[in-house]
Amino acid sequence: MTVAEISECFPNKFKPVTGEFILQHVKALSAYCRVITLVPVRYVPTKELFSNGPLKALQELISWYNSLKSTNNFKTGNLSVIYFGYVSLPRPFFESADIKFINFFFYSKVKNLLKDLDPDLICCNWLRPWSELSGKLAKELNIPFIIDHHEDIPTLKKLFPDSFITFLKSFEKADRVIVHSSVNKKEVENENLNIKNISIVHLGQNFSASDTAKIFNFNKLKLICVSHLYERRKNIDVLIKALSLMIKNETIVPNLDIAGDGNLRHEYTGLAKDLGVQDIVNFAGSKSQDELGKLYDEADIFVLPSYPEAFGVVFIEALAKGLPVITCEGNGGGEELKSLGYPAVLVKPNSPEILSEAISDLLKDKDRMTMMSEKGKQIVKEYFTWDKNAQSSAEVFKNTINEFHSNE
Secondary structure, eight states: OEEEEEOSSOOOSSSTTTTHHHHHHHHHHTTTSEEEEEEEEEOOOOGGGGTTOHHHHHHHHHHHHHHHHTOOOEEETTEEEEEEEEOOOOTTTTHHHHHHHHHHHHHHHHHHHHTTTOOSEEEEESSTTTHHHHHHHHHHHTOOEEEEOOSOHHHHHHHOTTTHHHHHTHHHHOSEEEESSHHHHHHHHTTOOOOSOEEEOOOOOSSOOOSSOOOOOTTSOEEEEEOOSSOGGGOHHHHHHHHHHHHHTTOOOOEEEEEBOOTTHHHHHHHHHHTTOTTTEEEEESOOHHHHHHHHHHOSEEEOOOSSOSOOHHHHHHHHTTOOEEEETTOHHHHHHHHTTOOOEEEOTTOHHHHHHHHHHHHTOHHHHHHHHHHHHHHHHHHOOHHHHHHHHHHHHHHHHHHHHHTO
16 A cells, blocks of 8 residues: 655754654554655745844754755655645735635646656645645545644634635545544534545654653642744643742742744743743743653643644653643643543633632642543543654554545
């Protein structure tokens, strides 16, 4: 079986940690089938490159361009990764037009990349902007087409209130849709689209769950939050406000590491200063997996109050490292973990008061923290390794191929 996966979200030399989980997924999958991963590299500079003045912007642009140009294809075992450059219209303002632009100018390019590779199936990660092109290509090649859906639909509706239904219609052209949580599956089902099949495939994560008990530093407790700082739905401001309330209420006040970067970082550092918590909030920036592992090891509780959220690999990374997890009700990752038997602390979204109380209550309960730590590692071993993800994905792909050809 040969599977062609398409994902724009994938590590390159400019952003080496972006899409790390897709890289791990295709690596693991290649133990069960041949995998060709096509990675569109968008040659449109992001606005962050222009945020530090003209001279710095020029230096950043040169570095950005050279990094993308020096990102090379690679092959390891049954996995081939092929990068190809493209240009597009500004996003998200011209998202619908951008999809048409891509279909018109880059369909032949993608087709030529695949023509000699003879895939049995095409799987496109994310609805936008490559699913429409992927579906057309699969139809021309007479092979099944799968969409691996990583987004939450409420955010899609908020971003594109007038055109979201056009994006969702791509689901109807797929032979199967893969999602990663029951919440995500229900969101898709509630749109009343004509979808052939929806399968839940759990994601994996990169850390080994240790059999050694987690040692908490109760004398100097530390929280960790791992999130990009591009979208407000991650609610990093709510977490910072919750920490400031803990100081006012004179409860146990932990330090907080925030690992991740983005255009909202300046705003959040300003908020921490305004609320008087700048000395206990550390903005650690973007980190490699090895660096993240060390930050997890130094922490005692993981908190990410994001809402909505399709899943969130960082939750299961934290569990593998023995950290109790606090997140929000309705969050795909939190709700999925709870349905599998993990006693996640789920709080009402967008409430610093409720979040601060939940953090304080857990910090005071050593037995509960220990129980959550051990249960979390057990859940990860049972459900959330990359090998289990690869086995489930390969089975779904084989079933989809068999069903497709049995209906011809």
